[in-house]
Amino acid sequence: MLARLLLVDDEPGLREAVQAYLEDSDFAVEVASNARDGWELLQQYNPDLVISDIMMPQVDGYQFLKQVREDPRYKALPVVFLTAKGMTSDRIQGYQAGCDAYLSKPFDPDELVAIVTNLLARRAAAKETSENAESPDIAALTSQMARIESLLSGRSSIAQSPSPIKIDLTPREQSVLDLVAQGLMNKEIARRLETSVRNVEKYVSRLFSKTGTNSRTELVRFALEHGLTK
Numbered sequence: 001m002l003a004r005l006l007l008v009d010d011e012p013g014l015r016e017a018v019q020a021y022l023e024d025s026d027f028a029v030e031v032a033s034n035a036r037d038g039w040e041l042l043q044q045y046n047p048d049l050v051i052s053d054i055m056m057p058q059v060d061g062y063q064f065l066k067q068v069r070e071d072p073r074y075k076a077l078p079v080v081f082l083t084a085k086g087m088t089s090d091r092i093q094g095y096q097a098g099c100d101a102y103l104s105k106p107f108d109p110d111e112l113v114a115i116v117t118n119l120l121a122r123r124a125a126a127k128e129t130s131e132n133a134e135s136p137d138i139a140a141l142t143s144q145m146a147r148i149e150s151l152l153s154g155r156s157s158i159a160q161s162p163s164p165i166k167i168d169l170t171p172r173e174q175s176v177l178d179l180v181a182q183g184l185m186n187k188e189i190a191r192r193l194e195t196s197v198r199n200v201e202k203y204v205s206r207l208f209s210k211t212g213t214n215s216r217t218e219l220v221r222f223a224l225e226h227g228l229t230k
Helices: 012-024 035-045 061-070 088-097 109-131 136-152 171-181 186-193 197-211 216-225
Strands: 004-008 028-032 049-053 079-083 101-104
Touching: 004 012, 004 035, 012 028, 012 109, 028 035, 035 049, 035 061, 049 061, 049 109, 061 079, 061 088, 079 088, 079 109, 088 101, 101 109, 109 186, 109 197, 171 186, 171 197, 171 216, 186 197, 197 216
Parallel strands: 004 028, 004 049, 049 079, 079 101
Antiparallel strands: none
16 A cells, blocks of 8 residues: 655645655655645545645644644654755754654755655554563663663763764665765766666665664764764
């Protein structure tokens, strides 16, 4: 079954273009031109993820997200903000409001697909983990033992600066990571590696999953901090 996405944006041209691209990427997409219609569709359609603009008339994206998060049914629903507001303060406000990813316009649609794919994969993994979670007593004991071990070894996770870590990357994943770090987009990477854009999207999505990041910016920062690329 295709993953169901809800796209809320008041710009007809952008809305249609993003819908077409997502559908070409094997997602089922419902669209709304404003937050009020988006809220109605959300309850009828029960999507797996929501993509919403911020600057919309009457009810903006922040208000829409607040309404979504206040409903117990949608507290864990992944939400991606698409917006022309790209200042750091705007992104912080978006994350504080409860969005899971923030993409500034204009954006590379390949990156949107990678973010959506990664968020859906992480949601599925979290659901599976929750269903098979260990008991609270064991979890608490494990956490306490880890803290004691850290203290005994003289290591502090707060004071210690990031150091190289071991993440198993395939040669092709490493090549894609190096090119992402150079600032290349998916189409450019596909040409450089003589492969398809779809394959590059898959590699970028795997890199997001392996590093626990949500965007190319976070991925590059993580890679540089931990010695995964030069």
